[in-house]
Amino acid sequence: GNPAPPTVYRALDFLLDQGLVHKLESLHAYIGCSHPDHPHASQFLICSECGDVSEIENSEIVNSLRQAQENSGFKAKRPVVELLGSCAQCQSENAQEE
Structure with missing residues (x-):
């Protein structure tokens, strides 16, 4: 059958801790990290029309x-910006x- 919710959340927490996924608070969702090779503060551009999400790294925003x-x-x-x-x-x- 389907895995129990606690098992799924434990797996997501592990992936989050490893920097492989990000949690998008505004969407109540997780997204794969496009820069998992190094630690970073992420910024996300989220289209409220089609649902597309782009991860960017902008050092000026971080600073x-x-x-x-x-x-x-x-x-x-x-420190996540959406x-x-x-x-x-x-x-x-x-x-x-138009």
């Missing part, structure tokens, strides 16, 4: 967030429909 944490005394548990919007393809399709 800005690090500076904001230092200035405020805040410590992030998981941007919701429309991907280039959906924008193009929407422009053609």
Whole structure:
């Protein structure tokens, strides 16, 4: 039969700890890491129309967030940025429909 939910969540936690997947809080979902070869803070561009997700690494965003944490005394548990919007393809399709 199907694996029990606790087994699946343990497997996901293991993959998360190993840096092989990321948890997308806004989607309540997990996505494979496109840069598993090195530790990094991730930023995600999430299309709210088609559901496409792109993982990016932008050091300027990371440095800005690090500076904001230092200035405020805040410590992030998981420094992940999720941007919701429309991907280039959906924008193009929407422009053609207008």
